[in-house]
Amino acid sequence: MTSAAQVHKPTVAQHPEMFDATTRAEMSKRTQRGALLAAAALGAHPPRRQFTRSSRVQQRAEDPRTRDVGRQIEDDYASIRQHYGTSATPKHPIVLAHGLLGFSELHVPPLPRIQYWHGIREALAAQGATVITTSVPPSSPIPVRAARLAEEIARAGIDTAAGVNVVAHSMGGLDARWMITNILGRPGAAAAAGIKVASLTTVSTPHRGSPFADYVLRSSSGILYLPRLYRVLERAGLSTGAFAQLTTAHVEREFNARTPDVPGVRYFSYGAAVAAPPPLLSPFRVSERIVRREEGPNDGLVSVRSAQWGVYQGTLVGVNHLDLINWPNRLRWMVRGWMGVRNRFNAVAFYLDIADMLAREGL
Template identity: 30%
Template structure:
């Protein structure tokens, strides 16, 4: 039976690092957007810089929120941010709480990522390796932006990396602490300045079928950079680093990219990650959001 998830306010799906709306026929949030629209929700995917810091991307998001409000006649929006998109969403909510009804962090590095810490240490500032990595990543981001029709957006891979380290997010959190837990691994305030805060995320699981998935293998390889969240991460973000507001669950059997997609072929995810978005839309609906 089709779930009714007609929320009071439009939903904006906010992409993270190297994200985009559409390239050709491929849409990053295709399954999520289609499922939410089928359930009755108004859904938009704002375009942000594929690589930049949280505040630059957050400011871009604020501009697009205003466009959605003007175009729909709505008074507020629900933000669902994947990965770094959660930080841009938090920034927008902190600066314009009258325009944001809720922020939902999906696999968001709300306390930074140990993977980013390892990459930052490997790239010594001012050395050739950093310049090469910066150029390659930034040119790739420009290429993605060109393909997705957003070539005018600024890109900075090093700014993005610095913004995702535990130190970088720590500085961000001092300015925008809304919804953060007061103790490590706890829950944060569910409502701050009229904005409702939610989060969910996953952790890597060991099983034979998953080991045949190249994305799972990539996440498994990257998980070796985690120390504090060893064995409790999705390959990119630690379990407890993802906590924000009302923590729905932070140990779904999903890697970092699983929370964006419905896998095809031999590997079936349970729960279906797309169902998590429609379930959440009904949660927002029940809260009058």
């Protein structure tokens, strides 16, 4: 694994297909392993329309910010726009923070290099943004991951004292919140570290935990049997502390109580919802049903309800947890192409629009 702060030269192609042609996994060949990946993958517009929740959804005490799922974003990011405006480049560097079991770049010779942010950092840099990619311990507890995140930003080799915009996927959003509040939020800590966080944008982060994490921790057998996964991680020299910290009880009662928002930091969020039930080849068929039964629409791991924090920007429709970082099911995309069905989400276009939004906000 490598981690690096990178200032990328413009190399993005004029056609978005370049970013989708090569994916890191043939998801169609991983029916059982896909389920295990799903278990592991846990790491302002005005409201327009609402999803209708199933009567089976359990009623909980709601944070006022989660009563509306915001606008449904269906095909806004189907392709990369030709122009993003004269002020589309954010003022501050963008920090990319990965989720559970994530990495910046992974290289196991003789296999090709694998990037967590597949094609995304290059596209952001091509628009003129300064991009810092970070790598934290893949499955360590949130405080450990958050401390490493701060270290990665501090040693990036560029000016971060004026401000950075953190863009985080999945558990990376919890790492970033802990860093902002409990590390940089201590008196004098931000100045000492040379880091000022101007904004945090979270993408399908379980701000209230995930019912699928609850389910996995309760499982006593089968492919989702957690002790089996723990043994695999321990043999690889990795921690297992992250998993219990993604449960609904831990995040809602402990993490959120200890991690209030910091005044002066702008908080934005996006959620996603796949069609129910997901396609036959989706690795999220089991997890989507479990989360939907408890909390309604979700991306296969994180519900729309749980993803909302700060200014909720909307719900990406028909998008799963891995689509959000440009890891599409290649077979699914090929079949859609053969059938003449237009793909309605391009992750590169989505993150370019986030950068555009940050620039419009003066960040």
